[in-house]
Amino acid sequence: xxxxxxxxxxxxxxxxxxxxxxxxxxxxxxxxxxxxxxxxxxxxxxxxxxxxxxxxxxxxxxxxxxxxxxxxxxxxxxxxxxxxxxxxxxxxxxxxxxxxxxxxxxxxxxxxxxxxxxxxxxxxxxxxxxxxxxxxxxxxxxxxxxxxxxxxxxxxxxxxxxxxxxxxxxxxxxxxxxxxxxxxxxxxxxxxxxxxxxxxxxxxxxxxxxxxxxxxxxxxxxxxxxxxxxxxxxxxxxxxxxxxxxxxxxxxxxxxxxxxxxxxxxxxxxxxxxxxxxxxxxxxxxxxxxxxxxxxxxxxxxxxxxxxxxxxxxxxxxxxxxxxxxxxxxxxxxxxxxxxxxxxxxxxxxxxxxxxxxxxxxxxxxxxxxxxxxxxxxxxxxxxxxxxxxxxxxxxxxxxxxxxxxxxxxxxxxxxxxxxxxxxxxxxxxxxxxxxxxxxxxxxxxxxxxxxxxxxxxxxxxxxxxxxxxxxxxxxxxxxxxxxxxxxxxxxxxxxxxxxxxxxxxxxxx
Numbered sequence: 001x002x003x004x005x006x007x008x009x010x011x012x013x014x015x016x017x018x019x020x021x022x023x024x025x026x027x028x029x030x031x032x033x034x035x036x037x038x039x040x041x042x043x044x045x046x047x048x049x050x051x052x053x054x055x056x057x058x059x060x061x062x063x064x065x066x067x068x069x070x071x072x073x074x075x076x077x078x079x080x081x082x083x084x085x086x087x088x089x090x091x092x093x094x095x096x097x098x099x100x101x102x103x104x105x106x107x108x109x110x111x112x113x114x115x116x117x118x119x120x121x122x123x124x125x126x127x128x129x130x131x132x133x134x135x136x137x138x139x140x141x142x143x144x145x146x147x148x149x150x151x152x153x154x155x156x157x158x159x160x161x162x163x164x165x166x167x168x169x170x171x172x173x174x175x176x177x178x179x180x181x182x183x184x185x186x187x188x189x190x191x192x193x194x195x196x197x198x199x200x201x202x203x204x205x206x207x208x209x210x211x212x213x214x215x216x217x218x219x220x221x222x223x224x225x226x227x228x229x230x231x232x233x234x235x236x237x238x239x240x241x242x243x244x245x246x247x248x249x250x251x252x253x254x255x256x257x258x259x260x261x262x263x264x265x266x267x268x269x270x271x272x273x274x275x276x277x278x279x280x281x282x283x284x285x286x287x288x289x290x291x292x293x294x295x296x297x298x299x300x301x302x303x304x305x306x307x308x309x310x311x312x313x314x315x316x317x318x319x320x321x322x323x324x325x326x327x328x329x330x331x332x333x334x335x336x337x338x339x340x341x342x343x344x345x346x347x348x349x350x351x352x353x354x355x356x357x358x359x360x361x362x363x364x365x366x367x368x369x370x371x372x373x374x375x376x377x378x379x380x381x382x383x384x385x386x387x388x389x390x391x392x393x394x395x396x397x398x399x400x401x402x403x404x405x406x407x408x409x410x411x412x413x414x415x416x417x418x419x420x421x422x423x424x425x426x427x428x429x430x431x432x433x434x435x436x437x438x439x440x441x442x443x444x445x446x447x448x449x450x451x452x453x454x455x456x457x458x459x460x461x462x463x464x465x466x467x468x469x470x471x472x473x474x475x476x477x478x479x480x481x482x483x484x485x486x487x488x489x490x491x492x493x494x495x496x497x498x499x500x501x502x503x504x505x506x507x508x509x510x
Contacts, residue, residue, distance in 0.1 A: 006031075009054050012275050098119060189250075194225075226266070257354055326416065359395050372431060412425060426461060
C-alpha cells in the first residue's frame with residue numbers, strides 16, 4: 001500500500017519509530033510554505049532556522065534510504081498551502097493511505113483533521129513520540145479541581161518518572177529549589193563563551209528574500225549559530241552540561257548587559273523542533289550531575305529539570321485543555337497598542353532596550369527577560385493580548401503557539417484571570433534592579449515614582465494596581481501590595497496616575 005507521510009517543520013525527530021525501517025511504498029513529505037511563514041511576521045532567524053533544520057532532516061532521511069519529497073519555498077509546484085500540497089502529492093503519487101504525526105498547534109490540528117475526514121482514502125494519525133505526556137494527561141490530572149497549579153503537576157511528574165526521587169521522597173529533601181535560583185550575576189563567576197556552529201545559510205537566506213516573505217530582526221547568514229541538526233543539538237546539550245549547568249540554577253533569573261546568555265542552555269529551538277527530546281536532555285543532565293555531585297549542587301539541576309519536566313509539559317497540557325477559546329481571553333480588558341520601539345529597540349529605558357535588541361538581533365531572550373522586562377512592561381501599559389501574542393510568536397526562534405500562547409496570555413499577561421498564574425507577574429523598577437545591572441546606565445532613576453526622570457516602571461506599576469483593583473484586590477497574593485497602595489497619600493496617587501497615563505499616551509517618547 002502506497003503511503004504518504006507528512007512531517008511538519010517542528011517534527012524533526014530522526015529517532016521516531018517511523019524511521020526504524022525503510023519501506024519503498026512509503027513517501028515522506030516536508031513542505032516549506034507561505035501558509036506557515038505568513039500567519040504572523042516571524043524573525044528571519046526563525047524562518048531560516050526551521051527551513052535549515054527541515055532540509056538537514058530531509059537529507060538525513062534520504063541518507064537512510066527513505067523516500068522523501070521536499071518542497072522548497074520557491075518551487076513551482078508548491079501551492080504554499082498545506083491542504084493543496086497534500087492533495088497534489090496524493091494525486092500525483094497514487095497514494096492509498098495518508099498518515100501524519102499529531103500537530104502541536106490547534107490551527108494545524110483542525111486543518112489536518114478536516115482534510116483527513118474528507119479524504120477518499122484511508123488516513124491515520126500517530127504520536128510524535130516526543131513529550132513525556134499525552135495531550136489529555138494534564139486535563140485528566142486536574143479533573144474536578146478548581147486550580148491548575150503547576151507545582152502539583154510537577155511533583156506528580158517527578159514521582160511518575162522517578163526523576164530526582166529517593167523512594168517516594170524528593171532527592172535532597174525539597175521538591176523545589178526556586179528560592180536558590182534568584183541570584184544577581186555580578187561577575188563573580190566565569191561565564192564560558194557560548195558554543196556556536198557557524199552554519200552558512202546564505203543560499204537559503206537568498207531564497208527567502210526572493211520569495212518575498214516579510215520578516216523582522218537581523219541575521220548573519222554566514223554564521224547561523226543555532227543547532228540545525230541532531231549532531232549539533234547533542235553538541236549544544238553536551239556543552240551546557242559540561243560548562244554551564246554548574247551555575248545554571250544560581251543565575252537562571254539574572255540579567256546582564258554584557259552577557260546575553262549567562263548560563264542558559266539555548267537548547268529550546270532544537271527541542272521545540274523535536275530534533276532532540278526532553279527525555280534525552282533530562283537524562284544527560286542527570287548523568288552529568290551523578291558524575292559531578294561534588295561540583296554541581298542539586299539546586300542547579302532541579303531548576304533546569306523543572307523548566308522542562310514541569311513547566312514545558314504543563315504548558316502543552318494547558319494549551320490543549322483550554323483551546324480554542326483560550327486565544328480570546330482578555331480578563332483585564334487591556335486594549336492599548338504595542339509601541340513601535342518593540343520593533344526597533346529605540347527606547348530610553350535601558351532594560352527594555354537591551355531585552356528588545358537581543359530579541360531583534362538573536363531571536364532570543366531568556367524567560368525572565370520575556371516575563372519581567374518585555375512582558376511586565378506590556379502588562380503595565382495594558383497592551384491588548386492579541387498584539388502581544390503576535391510579537392512573542394514572531395520574534396523568538398523557539399516560539400510555537402502551544403508553548404508561546406499559554407506563557408504569554410496566561411503566565412505573562414494574566415489574561416486568563418489566573419488559570420495558569422496565581423497572580424499577575426508585574427513589578428516596579430526595584431525588581432529589575434535586584435536581578436540585573438540594567439538600571440546602572442539608565443537615564444531614569446529607579447527610586448523615583450512620578451518625577452520627570454522617574455523610572456516608568458514605578459508609576460506604571462502602582463497605576464496598574466490602582467486601575468485593576470476591582471479585578472485583583474481579592475487575590476490573596478496581591479493583598480500586601482494593595483495594602484501598600486492604599487496607605488499612599490491621595491496626592492501621591494494622583495501624581496502617580498498622571499505620570500503613568502502620560503507614559504501610556506506617549507509610549508514611544510520613553
